[in-house]
Amino acid sequence: MLGVEEKVVVITGGSRGIGRAAALLFSCHEAKVVINFNAHPQAAQQVLDEIVATGGSGMTYCCDISDRQAVEQMMRTVFETYGSIDVLVNNAGVWLHAPIEKLPYDVYKRTLAINVDGVMHCTEAVVPYMIRQGGGRIINIASTAGQRGEPQYSPYAASKGAVISLTKSHAVELAPHNILVNCVAPGWVHTEMSAEALLAEQETIMRTIPLKRAGQPEEIAWPILFLASAGATYMTGEIMNVNGGSVLCG
Numbered sequence: 001m002l003g004v005e006e007k008v009v010v011i012t013g014g015s016r017g018i019g020r021a022a023a024l025l026f027s028c029h030e031a032k033v034v035i036n037f038n039a040h041p042q043a044a045q046q047v048l049d050e051i052v053a054t055g056g057s058g059m060t061y062c063c064d065i066s067d068r069q070a071v072e073q074m075m076r077t078v079f080e081t082y083g084s085i086d087v088l089v090n091n092a093g094v095w096l097h098a099p100i101e102k103l104p105y106d107v108y109k110r111t112l113a114i115n116v117d118g119v120m121h122c123t124e125a126v127v128p129y130m131i132r133q134g135g136g137r138i139i140n141i142a143s144t145a146g147q148r149g150e151p152q153y154s155p156y157a158a159s160k161g162a163v164i165s166l167t168k169s170h171a172v173e174l175a176p177h178n179i180l181v182n183c184v185a186p187g188w189v190h191t192e193m194s195a196e197a198l199l200a201e202q203e204t205i206m207r208t209i210p211l212k213r214a215g216q217p218e219e220i221a222w223p224i225l226f227l228a229s230a231g232a233t234y235m236t237g238e239i240m241n242v243n244g245g246s247v248l249c250g
Helices: 017-028 041-053 068-082 105-133 154-177 195-200 202-206 217-228
Strands: 008-011 032-037 057-062 087-090 136-141 179-186 239-242
Touching: 008 017, 008 068, 017 032, 017 041, 017 057, 017 087, 017 217, 032 041, 032 068, 041 057, 057 068, 068 105, 087 105, 087 217, 105 136, 105 154, 105 179, 136 154, 136 217, 154 179, 179 217, 195 202, 217 239
Parallel strands: 008 032, 008 087, 032 057, 087 136, 136 179, 179 239
Antiparallel strands: none
C-alpha cells in the first residue's frame, strides 16, 4: 500500500500525456482523481471512463488555469465534492516555438500565463484547504529545459526554471503546515506535445540522451506517484530528474 488510497488528487492537464498517465496510475492505487482540462473534453472523458471501468472514481473539470478566479472555483468545487484535496499535481503546460529574433509576444505571454501563472494560481488556491486539513502534497512538473535552457524555446525554459524556483520557495514556506512541495523534471517524453519534434529531430535528440530513447508518460507518472506516497514523507523542495541521463550530456 502506497498511502494514496482514498486520497483526492487534482491533476492539471490530466487529459493527455503525462497527466493522463498519472491520473490512471493514481486511480490504480485507489486514489480519487480530478482530471482538469481546458481544450480536450473528449480526451478527459475518455480518461475518466477508463478509471470508472476499472473500478476507480473521479471527475473531470474544465478550467483554464491561467484564470485565477476559475482556478479558485475549481478547488472550491473539488473540496465541496470530496471534503479534502490531498495532492495537487501542477502538470498543465505549453511548449511553443519562440526564436528570440522573431519572438511573438503572444507566445511569450501565453507560455508564462499557463506554465508559471497557472502553477501559482493552483498552488495559491489549494493551500488554504491543505492547511485546514493538516497537510498535503504539491508536485510540480518542470523540465530539463528549466535546468540548462533550450534554444528556440526560451520562454518555455524560463517558465520551467521558474517552476523549479517556486518549488524550492514554497517547500520552505509551507513546511510548517505539513505541506510537502516537490518537483519532477522530465526530459524528452513521448507525448502529443513532443511527437513532431521527436520525429523530425530524432537523431539529434538521441545523441543527448545516454539511454538513447525518449521516455514514456508512465515513466514520469511513477515518480509523481512516489512523491505523493508514504515513501516520500521526508522529502520537500526536491527536483527529481527523470530524463534518461540527458542533463549529463552537453
